[in-house]
Every structure is written in C-alpha cells, then in structure tokens.
Amino acid sequence: MIIGIDGNEANIENRVGVNQYGFELLHSIRKLQGEWENRHKFIVYLKNPPLPDLPKPTGHFTYKVIPGGGAWIIKKLMPSLYQEKPRPDIFFSPSHYVPPFAPMPRVCAIMDLGYLEFSGQFKKSDFWQLKLWSAYSIFVSKAVISISNSTKDDILRHYPFASSKVYVTHLAYDHDVFNLEVKPEDVRRVRERYAIVDDYILYLSTLKPSKNVEGLLEAFGRVKQEFPGLKLVVAGKKGWLYENIFQKVQKLHLEKDVVFTDFIPEEDKAPLIKGARLFVLPSFWEGFGLDPLNAMACGVPVVVSDVGSLPEVVGKAGVLVDPNNHQSIANGVLKVLSMGKLEYNRLVQEGLDQAKKFSWEKTTRETIRILEGVKNGRI
Numbered sequence: 001m002i003i004g005i006d007g008n009e010a011n012i013e014n015r016v017g018v019n020q021y022g023f024e025l026l027h028s029i030r031k032l033q034g035e036w037e038n039r040h041k042f043i044v045y046l047k048n049p050p051l052p053d054l055p056k057p058t059g060h061f062t063y064k065v066i067p068g069g070g071a072w073i074i075k076k077l078m079p080s081l082y083q084e085k086p087r088p089d090i091f092f093s094p095s096h097y098v099p100p101f102a103p104m105p106r107v108c109a110i111m112d113l114g115y116l117e118f119s120g121q122f123k124k125s126d127f128w129q130l131k132l133w134s135a136y137s138i139f140v141s142k143a144v145i146s147i148s149n150s151t152k153d154d155i156l157r158h159y160p161f162a163s164s165k166v167y168v169t170h171l172a173y174d175h176d177v178f179n180l181e182v183k184p185e186d187v188r189r190v191r192e193r194y195a196i197v198d199d200y201i202l203y204l205s206t207l208k209p210s211k212n213v214e215g216l217l218e219a220f221g222r223v224k225q226e227f228p229g230l231k232l233v234v235a236g237k238k239g240w241l242y243e244n245i246f247q248k249v250q251k252l253h254l255e256k257d258v259v260f261t262d263f264i265p266e267e268d269k270a271p272l273i274k275g276a277r278l279f280v281l282p283s284f285w286e287g288f289g290l291d292p293l294n295a296m297a298c299g300v301p302v303v304v305s306d307v308g309s310l311p312e313v314v315g316k317a318g319v320l321v322d323p324n325n326h327q328s329i330a331n332g333v334l335k336v337l338s339m340g341k342l343e344y345n346r347l348v349q350e351g352l353d354q355a356k357k358f359s360w361e362k363t364t365r366e367t368i369r370i371l372e373g374v375k376n377g378r379i
Helices: 019-029 073-082 124-140 149-158 184-193 213-226 241-250 267-274 290-297 309-316 326-336 341-355 358-377
Strands: 002-006 041-046 061-065 088-094 104-112 143-146 166-169 200-204 231-235 258-262 280-281 301-306 318-323
Touching: 002 073, 019 290, 019 358, 088 358, 104 124, 104 358, 124 200, 124 280, 124 309, 143 358, 149 166, 184 267, 213 231, 213 241, 213 326, 267 290, 280 290, 280 326, 290 301, 290 309, 290 341, 301 309, 301 326, 309 318, 318 326
Parallel strands: 002 041, 002 088, 041 061, 088 104, 104 143, 143 166, 200 231, 200 280, 231 258, 280 301, 301 318
Antiparallel strands: none
C-alpha cells in the first residue's frame, strides 16, 4: 500500500504543537520501517525541500516536493494526487487540512476544537478558516484521528455524524531527550543563556489567549508573597493577541520577577524544564499537552488545569487547578513549593510512572493500523 502524507507541518524550523506531532510521527514511521517495509511505501508531500533534521529518505520512505506558495493544498497538492502514477492508496493529513477533493480515501488528525468554545480568542479570519476546513475535513475523511479522548469527546459533541470514525492516538515524548539524565552542565548553560539566576517555576508554551498566561501572572503575584525570591520563566514564541500579557506584567509590577525567553529550541527544552521547581500550564483548553508530559519525564512536578485533555495526560501525577480561578492556580503552585522532600519525591515518581505510558512508537503503530483499516475496509 502506498501511503501519502502531508509533511508540511513538520517541515518548519520553530516547531510547536501540531508541527511537533508531524515531526515526531515522521521520525517514528522511519524508525519503525523494519516493521512495515514489506507492506507499505510512504510518500511525504512537501512544498519546500525537507529540512536537514527530517528523516532521511529510503527506498520505502521518500519525499515528493511540489513547489508552491499560498493555497498549496488546492493549487498544487490536489492536482498532483489526481495526475501522478502510481498514486497513493490513501492520504493522511496530520492536521485538519485535508485536500478538499482526492481520488483516494483521506484521513485527518484533529488537535483540538477549542476555537469553537473560545471564538473571541481568535481573529475572525483565522476562526472561520479553522471552523470551516476542520468541519469539512471531518466530514470527508474516512477516519479521524484525535490526539486525546477529550478532543474525541469534543468532535462527537459538535459533529455527531462522525461517531463511528473517530480514533484516539495519544501523543508522546522523546525518551532519549526528556529523562532523568539531563546533565547539570546543560541546565547551567540554559540558565546562563536566558539570564535565569534564581529558583524558578516554568511555563513553556506559545503566548496566546487560550494558554491563560494572564491568569498565571495574577496567580504568580500571590505566590510571590510567600516565596519572594522565586522567578517565573515564561518560555515560548509569541502567538497572537499576546500584547495583554506584557501589559499585565507591568500592571502587577512583576518586571523584575518574570523572565521572557521567546521561542525555545529543542536542545534547550529539557535542561530548562529540568532546572525548574515545577512546571505550570493553566490553559483554558489543551488538545493534549506535550510539555507537561515532557516535564514529568524529566522528574519535574506539574501543575495544570483541570479541563480539556490535561487531566487525561497527567493522570494522578499532577496537581489540578481551576484555570478560571487565580487563587486556585496560586494554591496549586504553593502546594508543590511547600511540599516536604518525601511528598515531593512521591509526586515526581508518580509523574515518571505516568510518562512511561506514552511513546511515539505506540502512536505510530496505532496510526498505521488505522490507515490499514481504512484501506482494507475494516474502518
């Protein structure tokens, strides 16, 4: 079976969220080639040449570059899928952007539908593009891959017609990068690079309204009253509608207590996480939550929202808080900071045990099984 994949989400330099999902999936597919090479061939479609850190091509894992700019899926990819010989037997889009028309079955992946609940947190043009293309992709796809049970529940609530074709493949983390073996010298290097001198708690994600960074700042102001020497590191690239975050820092007079790093490259993530007293993510919603998982794998306690997929990801190993209640967020952070060594170590061990449940190899095998099921008529 020839499996076509849209690899553009993975083929960018500063990866977050869906980009990381696409990137890890491609690497894991290539890594597991010995398991599938007698049955399948993968063709990864790109609009730009593959970046050096994408998997190297083989006889069974290849790239097809179709140069193009805007509306690439419609103007370039779609005609190619009709014209080329041999064409893929199935086409997988690891995002909500499937080709509107194609001569083979399509499968899409949905990260989350939070924009339907919080439309005011998006520009109108972005909101309508997300809403319309996601709905269409869910409608035409033979199978829909959801990255969490929480997202699956949202898909079925908004699109009940899809009830028989939604499958969950949880995301994962790189076991070789996020673990207890992060070197102290790497932690020191990252501290120096971002001018982090004092003990700190870490937020690591894109700066955008859904992440509730403003609520975290309000909570941190209360935490500072009991831990005056503590810093908050806000790590992540600017997304959209982020200006209020910096205004909030000034309003709360936290200019000397909050460190903004901007985008964090992959080589700095694990050391930055490892050096933190705790990891905090008080989002209003999450489709999955990769970085809380990374934090648990590094032996760092996590404080996360009690909504969306986050309780599903951290299980009993995380401290859950109400993202709509600043005091609840502050209490969750204070709970971890005030723990004795025994209780703290117990929470760390629970996080390590929880993280072991997730692997990209498992995600990839489940994804291939779904694609095979669609082609063979079992799905």
